Every structure is written in structure tokens, then in C-alpha cells.
Amino acid sequence: GLPIASSVARVLGCPLDVVVAKKITQPENRELAIGAVTADGHVVWSTQRRRLPENPFNQYNAALQQAQEHAQAQLTRLAPPSRFSPEGAIAILVDDGIATGMTMAAAVRALRAQQPAQVWICAPVAPLDLMPFLHEISERAIVLATPHRFLSVSRFYREFLQVGTEEAAIYLQQQNN
Incomplete structure (x- = not known):
């Protein structure tokens, strides 16, 4: 954007x-967004996540961690020298x-x-x-x-x-x- x-x-x-946010995808279906996370760790989960088949928490945690690491890496490459406080x-x-x-x-x-x-x-x-x-x-x-x-x-x-x-x-x- x-x-x-x-x-x-x-x-x-x-x-x-910039605020870098990445979608968190279902481990079995990379197209299905089950949430999103920002580089600084703010997470939002979809209400649809609750209706998904049972999935060990560590798989969701791994998907969350992967998305956050991707966001952090992108922010590191993008961050202007001085950030603005809103x-x-x-x-x-x-x-x-x-x-x-x-x-x-x-x-x-x-x-x-x-x-x-x-x-x-x-x-x-x-x-x-x-x-x-x-x-x-x-x-x-x-x-x-x-x-x-x-x-x-x-x-x-x-x-x-x-x-x-x-x-x-x-x-x-x-x-x-």
C-alpha cells in the first residue's frame, strides 16, 4: 500500500x-488466512480459526512465529532512520x-x-x-x-x-x- x-x-x-503486518496461514492451507501479526507482535486471530479441525497449538504457534519473523525482516529492510510517533x-x-x-x-x-x-x-x-x-x-x-x-x-x-x-x-x- x-x-x-x-x-x-x-x-x-x-x-x-510503515506498519508491517503479515497474514498467518493455516499450516495445511497456505491460502487460508487464520489471523495476522505485525512485526512488533500484535496478533489478531480470525473467528474462523475456532471452526478449523483440531490442530496442535504448536502448529499455529509455528505459523504465527513464521509470519512475525517475515514481518520483522521486512520492517528491518524498510525502516526509515527516524520513525514518527503517532x-x-x-x-x-x-x-x-x-x-x-x-x-x-x-x-x-x-x-x-x-x-x-x-x-x-x-x-x-x-x-x-x-x-x-x-x-x-x-x-x-x-x-x-x-x-x-x-x-x-x-x-x-x-x-x-x-x-x-x-x-x-x-x-x-x-x-x-
Whole structure:
């Protein structure tokens, strides 16, 4: 979401920082998100996790640890030299789209630990049925398109390219200089 977040920060004239959150997948099905974790360890589990077949806790713990390590490694490669404190400010979380809300919920939890005055969520697209949840976890949720039929974020882009770590670091550096 950094290309979009960078544009938002530039228009608003505010600093740009990053919260890295990764989905936690079911050990038997890497496509099924059962939760999300941030680099600093804020975890959100899906309610669907409770309905999954019995799985030894250590498998979920291993999936959690793997996702967090991935997030930590990415943050280490991205982190700007000086991080900004959102304490007492309106913190705006921007993503390129929200599919399940798991990674956004983990990012909100991590951000709230830094005591902002408010947390706003912004994205170009999210499923309509996810909007009540987004409003529940934030003071404001701004989503441009909320289709009933939602298969994936990428379907709402002509070209949905993954942003590499080097490119992401450039976005952070350019906005904060």
C-alpha cells in the first residue's frame, strides 16, 4: 500500500511511516488466512480459526512465529532512520485494498499501542460486508469502492504489481525528506 499511502501523505503534507503486518496461514492451507501479526507482535486471530479441525497449538504457534519473523525482516529492510510517533495525532492507515481485514486489524492494534488520538483506515476497495468491522476497529473508515461481489483486491486494478522492498524504501525516503 505504500504507493497509495505516499500519495495520501504528500497531499496531506504529513510524514509517512510503515506498519508491517503479515497474514498467518493455516499450516495445511497456505491460502487460508487464520489471523495476522505485525512485526512488533500484535496478533489478531480470525473467528474462523475456532471452526478449523483440531490442530496442535504448536502448529499455529509455528505459523504465527513464521509470519512475525517475515514481518520483522521486512520492517528491518524498510525502516526509515527516524520513525514518527503517532502519539496524540490522527494516524491514517492506508492500504491498496482490504480483503479480509485481518492484516488491517493487526496494524490498527499495533498503532493503538502508540496512543494516537484517532485511527483512520483508508483504502480504494474493500468488500461491503467488511465495512461494519472496519468502522468498529477505527474512528473513521474511508473506502472508495465497496462492492457486494469481492474476490480479491487485485481484480480492481488494471495492473496490480507487488512493490519490492527497495521501491518501498524509496517511497518512505522521498516522503520524509
